[in-house]
Amino acid sequence: MQESNISAGNLEQCLKCNLCTLVCPMMAVNGHYPGPKKAGPDGERYRLKDPQYYDYALKYCLNCKRCEVSCPSGVKIGDIIQSARLRYGGHNLRDWTLANTDLVGSLASPFAPLVNGVLGLRPVKTLMHSWMGVDSHRTFPAYSARKFSSWMRKQDQSRFDKFVTFFHGCYVNYNYPQLGKDLVKLVNAAGYGVHLLEKEKCCGVALMSNSMGDRARRQGEINLASMRKAIAAGEDILTVSSTCTFTMRDEYPHVLGLENADVRPHLYLLSKWLYKKMERGEVKLKFRKDLHLKIAYHTACHMQKLGWRNYTLELLRKIPGVELVEMEQQCCGISGTFGFKKENYGYSQAIGGRLFDEIGAARVALGAQSDPGFVVCTECETCKWQIEMSTGVPVMNPVSILAMALE
């Protein structure tokens, strides 16, 4: 008799209650998707028998993990689906280009003005839509001419005696260095210097969702090896993106099979780290009193799964003059590279619709209909692109808001 559960992802704990099916954002808009229970624990029983039972409709899973958040039995539904896609799923040239954020970023960055200009042209968009399958509604985030890592190497941090290591991620490095500069400003104000990892690769989330597990695993190994060196030197690792953080803490061991138990407790989003330091009285920050900002906070899916939203909310509440509305916890629909694919664009916008309405309602609730000081705050860069494109409301990472609020 089997005395304990030995199945991957707690597969056998599933009692078929279907609560995950009820909360799945894709299920609500797409009849072709079998839903988390059927795609996850149910389908896995078949796939274990014979891989030919792999259903290509699993590509519709957003990997938002909202199924896992709702599961009363602790079944790792999202992990089961994600692992199946790595084992049996495929990709084309379009997926490869979207997934290799690191490689494409390094190629595009030196020619940033040219690349940005060309990607924005109508005929190019039309061509990419029909030839590559990248939806023409989408605009790629602009590439920065100067990488964050090049800027950072010029910064003198020698005046500090305590340090953290910053995992900047692809978005900060190639597209939006200002967010990285904001983190440096905050961490310096807290009395810590900033180091970069000896070697940093993309966390691998886009590779994983496009079924390129081997490459993701190799990049993960490089990141973990560099992180171990930083941790051995007594430094915590900070990040600004909820998805990079979640991927490296939880998807590395659960989906890629990378052992990270020694690294995981040292891997923080800035808000968790800063909350902890301020709560213990180790860091004191002074905030401006004249910052009048009305904020609607959006809980990104992976932030929800990390369970850390309260750290960010508590920090934002410390800024005088900030008015805050916590929005309902729902998916924006883009799910990284998913929403860039033309076959997914309709689903993406249908899922996000409820959130866009809620942002409008939050604006009214805050009395900010015509107020330029109204922003949406979230830790996820792809939520930012989706919300800015779909609502026109500017979206800020809490790191930038906190940096802006410093005296």
Next chain:
Amino acid sequence: MKFDAVVIGGGKAGCEAASLLLDAGLKVCLVSAGLTMDAESTDPWAAVRAIARRGAVVLRGDTAVSADLKAETVLSVHTECLEEEPLEARLFILATGKYFSRGLLADMERIYEPVFGADVDYIPGRENWYDSDFSAPQPFLGFGVKTDAQGRVLIGGKTMKNLYATGDILAKGAQAASIEAIASEYAGK
């Protein structure tokens, strides 16, 4: 993070308790490990959402894993997601239900309550937990945590001063906490 009261369990009993504590003006945190089916609503998160709208901090999808005790007082509870930051409070309500919601866990030898290690009222010996006649009353359904006459939880035979139990997790015949009375008592402190 500091609160007046921490309610563990986002099912019917936990949400009702949180609601009464909010009525009394207490600062409440509700830990809801997963969803519970609500026959009255098509929106599965409706009950915990209503609690959040009233100003409580609701930790969705987070699980209480352990507690810090000092003599007969609970100081704080640790959760899986918040890791090193404990939830500190003056009052704790245990409303995690029975086996389905993992408020009680059973292995081959014992039935136990995983967060506090509360005393569980059950018959030793796995063969005594069930009746092989499927439609007969099943003993395991009557097992649950032990409480005193005020609904306070027992740990190691001792009554905890600030830990109360309510809902399905109670053993058959054990006294449930009167949340209204506790709420007004703590609101006055």
